[in-house]
Amino acid sequence: MNILITNAGQLITLKGPAKVRTGKKADELSIIENGAVAIKGEKILAVGTTEEIEANYNSDKIIDASNKVVMPGFVDPHTHPVFVHTRENEFEMRIKGKSYVDISKSGGGIRSSIKAVREASEDELYELSEKRIKRMISNGTTTLEAKSGYGLSTESEIKMLKVIRKLNENLPIDIIPTFMGAHEFPIEYKYDREEYIRILKKEMMPEVKKQDLAEYCDIFTEEHVYNIQQSRYILNCAKELGFKIRMHADEIEPIGGAELAAELGAVSADHLGAASDVGIQALSKAGVIATLLPGTIFSLGMKSYARARDMIDAGVAVALATDYNPGSCNCDSMQFIITLACLQMKMTVAEAITASTINAAYSLEMGDRIGSLEIGKQADILIMDMPSYKFLPYHFGSNNVQTVIKNGKVIWCN
Ligand code: NIG
Ligand code: FE
Numbered sequence: 001m002n003i004l005i006t007n008a009g010q011l012i013t014l015k016g017p018a019k020v021r022t023g024k025k026a027d028e029l030s031i032i033e034n035g036a037v038a039i040k041g042e043k044i045l046a047v048g049t050t051e052e053i054e055a056n057y058n059s060d061k062i063i064d065a066s067n068k069v070v071m072p073g074f075v076d077p078h079t080h081p082v083f084v085h086t087r088e089n090e091f092e093m094r095i096k097g098k099s100y101v102d103i104s105k106s107g108g109g110i111r112s113s114i115k116a117v118r119e120a121s122e123d124e125l126y127e128l129s130e131k132r133i134k135r136m137i138s139n140g141t142t143t144l145e146a147k148s149g150y151g152l153s154t155e156s157e158i159k160m161l162k163v164i165r166k167l168n169e170n171l172p173i174d175i176i177p178t179f180m181g182a183h184e185f186p187i188e189y190k191y192d193r194e195e196y197i198r199i200l201k202k203e204m205m206p207e208v209k210k211q212d213l214a215e216y217c218d219i220f221t222e223e224h225v226y227n228i229q230q231s232r233y234i235l236n237c238a239k240e241l242g243f244k245i246r247m248h249a250d251e252i253e254p255i256g257g258a259e260l261a262a263e264l265g266a267v268s269a270d271h272l273g274a275a276s277d278v279g280i281q282a283l284s285k286a287g288v289i290a291t292l293l294p295g296t297i298f299s300l301g302m303k304s305y306a307r308a309r310d311m312i313d314a315g316v317a318v319a320l321a322t323d324y325n326p327g328s329c330n331c332d333s334m335q336f337i338i339t340l341a342c343l344q345m346k347m348t349v350a351e352a353i354t355a356s357t358i359n360a361a362y363s364l365e366m367g368d369r370i371g372s373l374e375i376g377k378q379a380d381i382l383i384m385d386m387p388s389y390k391f392l393p394y395h396f397g398s399n400n401v402q403t404v405i406k407n408g409k410v411i412w413c414n
Pocket of ligand 2: 080
């Protein structure tokens with residue numbers, strides 16, 4: 001089917017060099033006023049002004065986007081959507097003054113999500129997660145990364161990854177799987193952490209690889225969970241098995257997570273609220289993408305937002321993600337993340353949009369296929385009910401998405 005989207009008040013193409021956008025390039029959206037897009041099947045056939053496109057392309061269907069903004073679908077490169085119960089009780093404990101680390105040391109946190117995931121059937125987990133991802137789609141997410149990490153045993157991690165695989169098969173968006181067996185130490189190995197690391201290496205990672213269930217391996221590198229030495233060891237084992245690397249790095253303490261991500265050639269280092277100057281320079285030099293998660297800092301009631309401005313000035317490519325999870329950030333809207341990025345990290349609106357589309361696509365190594373509206377790319381497109389792109393962070397707490405198109409098909413409409 002051929003579709004034309006015409007008369008867009010602003011068509012945000014993000015056309016540019018076929019690589020991550022750094023420095024000043026991160027602030028350029030390549031906007032066409034009164035723009036149009038021609039879609040053929042799953043792909044973008046042409047992009048231009050409405051006049052040009054209407055003169056040169058015919059279609060089976062025209063979508064009029066008058067007074068709307070048309071832009072690439074959001075790419076959310078860091079989420080934990082597979083779990084059983086939510087943890088709003090911890091949210092309230094934090095309001096009353098407890099910290100995330102206090103709560104996890106006293107029996108809450110990631111560990112409190114483990115038992116239910118181990119006991120749940122694949123079907124139960126699937127149903128719960130599907131509902132969450134549908135909500136993300138309605139908020140404009142057309143590609144997302146999803147992590148395991150609430151099972152922490154070979155069997156239950158495999159179960160989570162199978163759920164992620166099935167979600168990818170059944171839902172209309174792309175879902176990229178990440179193995180995160182090193183999310184925490186399960187309670188039964190609390191006093192024998194080395195044994196759990198041995199199981200990760202000898203059992204879990206080889207089995208995940210054998211069943212081809214994950215592209216990336218991620219780890220929670222933080223003093224109270226996996227320290228730098230343990231992280232280096234586990235991630236090197238993962239690399240030897242053929243996993244690519246992502247990291248939860250320097251979220252709370254500056255322990256050298258960013259430096260380790262650079263040393264290991266991780267694709268992405270995430271969080272980075274406490275990353276040091278040396279760490280930021282190392283990311284820049286190694287070309288590691290900084291995937292920032294301001295929703296988490298917001299939801300933890302903290303002030304230590306990642307220093308996005310310093311990172312952009314240092315030449316680091318910045319992406320944004322929700323970190324959707326039941327503990328530290330129950331936010332499924334990339335739109336709200338953009339608001340936070342602008343207000344709390346002083347990213348320009350254009351930088352925040354770049355970080356949520358093309359740079360987020362590169363964070364998942366998919367920048368050649370998605371993340372911008374350019375000829376030959378997947379037709380992953382949003383029609384936003386907004387007079388201009390600057391309206392996006394300004395109108396928060398509400399859904400600005402009118403239509404979500406994935407691979408040339410309308411998958412959600414308001
Ligand atoms: O990215 N940092 C580690 N993992 C999640 C928190 C998960 C949880 O608390 O359940 C995060 O913030
Ligand atoms: Fe996370």
